[in-house]
Amino acid sequence: KNQVEQSPQSLIILEGKNCTLQCNYTVSPFSNLRWYKQDTGRGPVSLTIMTFSENTKSNGRYTATLDADTKQSSLHITASQLSDSASYICVVSEELRRGGGNKLTFGTGTQLKVEL
Amino acid sequence: EPEVTQTPSHQVTQMGQEVILRCVPISNHLYFYWYRQILGQKVEFLVSFYNNEISEKSEIFDDQFSVERPDGSNFTLKIRSTKLEDSAMYFCASSWTLVGANVLTFGAGSRLTVL
Numbered sequence: 001k002n003q004v005e006q007s008p009q010s011l012i013i014l015e016g017k018n019c020t021l022q023c024n025y026t027v028s029p030f031s032n033l034r035w036y037k038q039d040t041g042r043g044p045v046s047l048t049i050m051t052f053s054e055n056t057k058s059n060g061r062y063t064a065t066l067d068a069d070t071k072q073s074s075l076h077i078t079a080s081q082l083s084d085s086a087s088y089i090c091v092v093s094e095e096l097r098r099g100g101g102n103k104l105t106f107g108t109g110t111q112l113k114v115e116l
Numbered sequence: 117e118p119e120v121t122q123t124p125s126h127q128v129t130q131m132g133q134e135v136i137l138r139c140v141p142i143s144n145h146l147y148f149y150w151y152r153q154i155l156g157q158k159v160e161f162l163v164s165f166y167n168n169e170i171s172e173k174s175e176i177f178d179d180q181f182s183v184e185r186p187d188g189s190n191f192t193l194k195i196r197s198t199k200l201e202d203s204a205m206y207f208c209a210s211s212w213t214l215v216g217a218n219v220l221t222f223g224a225g226s227r228l229t230v231l
Binding site: 041042043044045046049089091103104105106107108109 | 120151157158159160161164172205207209219220221222223224225227
């Protein structure tokens with residue numbers, strides 16, 4: 001069964017500090033890995049998308065890494081801000097064979113809280 | 117920036133009633149999806165839709181669920197006879213391409229509460 005596991009479950013950091021979130025997955029056939037940010041009561045918003053051949057991708061203060069051999073990914077947030085407080089979800093996509101787009105398997109998310 | 121819009125934002129219904137959740141995907145997108153998130157749990161795939169038919173569905177998407185694209189803009193999810201366990205946030209999403217790293221844009225969600 002396809003699974004995406006994330007750690008830690010929750011994290012509290014001080015504003016301005018960096019943090020790294022982890023993701024392990026068992027999804028096949030693998031298409032790509034995404035990190036989403038989800039504010040409470042809102043839909044997920046895409047931060048990065050990485051395909052099999054990409055090791056690192058940055059989006060502003062967010063840097064995602066992917067090791068497709070070990071099936072691990074990380075999301076590094078630098079110089080955290082209060083607005084970074086949200087759930088960060090690792091999502092792995094399998095490509096649907098019958099022309100159905102991508103089927104996403106979501107992790108349970110890491111709840112990040114940034115404090116003063 | 118284009119966005120996926122969902123209505124209603126919150127619906128309360130009695131067990132056994134029919135519910136229709138509506139979504140307006142981004143206008144030039146071709147692939148449409150429904151996901152749900154039970155409170156405190158992870159987002160789960162329900163169904164994908166392309167070319168006016170279901171292309172994939174999960175085991176959650178049983179005979180009580182149906183999807184429809186009644187016109188050129190709306191994409192609906194119908195739950196025929198709601199159960200308590202259907203209480204969740206339902207997210208609609210759409211994407212432009214099929215393959216590769218296509219971005220799925222999610223709506224803000226419709227919260228369904230079944231009493």
